Amino acid sequence: QQPVQSPQAVILREGEDAVINCSSSKALYSVHWYRQKHGEAPVFLMILLKGGEQKGHEKISASFNEKKQQSSLYLTASQLSYSGTYFCGTNAGGTSYGKLTFGQGTILTVHP
Amino acid sequence: DGGITQSPKYLFRKEGQNVTLSCEQNLNHDAMYWYRQDPGQGLRLIYYSQIVNDFQKGDIAEGYSVSREKKESFPLTVTSAQKNPTAFYLCASSGGGLYNEQFFGPGTRLTVL
Numbered sequence: 766q767q768p769v770q771s772p773q774a775v776i777l778r779e780g781e782d783a784v785i786n787c788s789s790s791k792a793l794y795s796v797h798w799y800r801q802k803h804g805e806a807p808v809f810l811m812i813l814l815k816g817g818e819q820k821g822h823e824k825i826s827a828s829f830n831e832k833k834q835q836s837s838l839y840l841t842a843s844q845l846s847y848s849g850t851y852f853c854g855t856n857a858g859g860t861s862y863g864k865l866t867f868g869q870g871t872i873l874t875v876h877p
Numbered sequence: 878d879g880g881i882t883q884s885p886k887y888l889f890r891k892e893g894q895n896v897t898l899s900c901e902q903n904l905n906h907d908a909m910y911w912y913r914q915d916p917g918q919g920l921r922l923i924y925y926s927q928i929v930n931d932f933q934k935g936d937i938a939e940g941y942s943v944s945r946e947k948k949e950s951f952p953l954t955v956t957s958a959q960k961n962p963t964a965f966y967l968c969a970s971s972g973g974g975l976y977n978e979q980f981f982g983p984g985t986r987l988t989v990l
Contacts, residue, residue: 767919797978806967806981807920820976852919854979861977862908862927864935867919 766790768855770868777843777875785838785871787853794863796829796836797854800847801870807852811838814861840873848875880904881982883968888987890962898953898985900968909951910969910979913937920967926951955987962989 799807811821813829854865912920922935926945940959969979
């Protein structure tokens, strides 16, 4: 089942902060976050594993609440380059080799 | 430079024709994936392969076929049985390990006329 992302869209001014949430109805091994610019490939941002380990971008932070099966992506002091669609991909397979199921995306627009 | 290449970037075909999309990677990754993306939607998994000569159906495999004869290559054929093939197709690969993050190619936009 597809994870649910919220909000569907966010509009910010440069320097403002945003939080994007991703919720799943399944027990997850990992949550993957990507950013996609229009017409381009998704770019890897972060992976969070159950148990607390994570790997990803220096300037972006995220959390994973295992009890709620919910992950949040925190975008602080936003820049124009942060604009794009953010997707979470969830792995409920029990190991890192499980397939990903992606949310519907959150459109982030940053204005000067 | 290591990476994933997809060709062509844009592809136009007539209804009823089969078409094959290319995906090549030189990252030495074992696993490769094909996703379909429709406007305003997320990515949906078509097929994936975790090792050469083996592949599994994803969530929307009907009307598609794949092969994995070489580690570097994972071509996708969109057959005439696919009811609505016009979409953006993305190929990805991953190298395993604790995180097994996926890296994506630039995509092929297929339009069926």
